[in-house]
Amino acid sequence: MKIITVTLNPCTDVDYRLSSPFRAGELNRVPSPRVSVCGKGINVSRALLGLGRDSVAMGIFGSDGAEESLRAEGLDVVAVNCRGNLRRNTSIIDSNGAQTQINEPGIYVSEEKLREFIGLYKSELNCQGGCVVVLSGSIPPGVPADIYRKLCTIARNAGAYVILDCDGNALKEGMESIPDLIKPNREEFEEINGKPLSGSGSELRENAAGEALRFHLTNHSSVLLTLGEDGSVYAGPEGCFLCEARKADIKTFKGAGDSFLASFILHHVVEDKDCEMSLILASVESARYLSADVR
Numbered sequence: 001m002k003i004i005t006v007t008l009n010p011c012t013d014v015d016y017r018l019s020s021p022f023r024a025g026e027l028n029r030v031p032s033p034r035v036s037v038c039g040k041g042i043n044v045s046r047a048l049l050g051l052g053r054d055s056v057a058m059g060i061f062g063s064d065g066a067e068e069s070l071r072a073e074g075l076d077v078v079a080v081n082c083r084g085n086l087r088r089n090t091s092i093i094d095s096n097g098a099q100t101q102i103n104e105p106g107i108y109v110s111e112e113k114l115r116e117f118i119g120l121y122k123s124e125l126n127c128q129g130g131c132v133v134v135l136s137g138s139i140p141p142g143v144p145a146d147i148y149r150k151l152c153t154i155a156r157n158a159g160a161y162v163i164l165d166c167d168g169n170a171l172k173e174g175m176e177s178i179p180d181l182i183k184p185n186r187e188e189f190e191e192i193n194g195k196p197l198s199g200s201g202s203e204l205r206e207n208a209a210g211e212a213l214r215f216h217l218t219n220h221s222s223v224l225l226t227l228g229e230d231g232s233v234y235a236g237p238e239g240c241f242l243c244e245a246r247k248a249d250i251k252t253f254k255g256a257g258d259s260f261l262a263s264f265i266l267h268h269v270v271e272d273k274d275c276e277m278s279l280i281l282a283s284v285e286s287a288r289y290l291s292a293d294v295r
Helices: 040-050 067-073 111-125 147-157 168-175 186-193 201-219 256-270 275-292
Strands: 002-007 011-017 034-038 056-061 076-081 087-093 099-103 131-136 161-165 222-226 232-236 239-243
Touching: 002 040, 002 111, 034 040, 034 067, 040 056, 040 067, 040 131, 040 256, 056 067, 056 111, 067 076, 076 111, 111 147, 131 147, 131 256, 147 161, 147 168, 161 168, 161 256, 168 186, 186 201, 186 222, 201 222, 201 232, 201 239, 222 256, 232 275, 239 275, 256 275
Parallel strands: 002 056, 002 131, 011 087, 056 076, 131 161
Antiparallel strands: 011 034, 087 099, 222 232, 232 239
């Protein structure tokens, strides 16, 4: 089964790790940053590669050749290139574990470049043996807010299993095409569901499971809901499943949800393992990512 990840708005991550607390409004001396090309779909492809599974990482990149670094990692990249450099997402992680992020908006994408991307996307969907499509992340300037609805419709018409992992209006628009699975975190689910989740630990998981199941029955998309240190929940046609979070010595926060999703895709969607086991394996993989800071 072919796996395609789509990252419309990739970035260059610039991560600074401080040996002291961050002091706002003051001079903070930092070591050399860790720099990598990222984005939610790219992170999923990278995590899949770490699990021994190839995928096609599709994205709209700049003219700085950043996608070549992904190919050097062993990723199969299908790229459309626009003028300009990739946006930068800068993170400062201090000695207390507090993380400060500064994210730029992204490269402007013209109608012509978007049409080029959609043409390549349709070509990649024309494959034998089934296809899983992961649509994820923010939308760059110039791209209409309903792009995920369009890409989801194209993929579903091609017979693909479609996963949507975004937030805000992009998620609401994309839901109109009824993706097979959405993967929100707590805040994203609360926004699209229209009500807050209460409690923590097992109480939160049980509350989240009930809301996720009601959401699935109403909207027909399965829900893979991550709750940070409180675990995760899946609700879909197979039923409702809850999983505790695995303990981790946290070294990074970014990308843990993408690693979780990659593992769940591999074990449940591709290998057809049951939901409970797939949640457990995804939780283990996410904890490994958090502890190892692998990117």
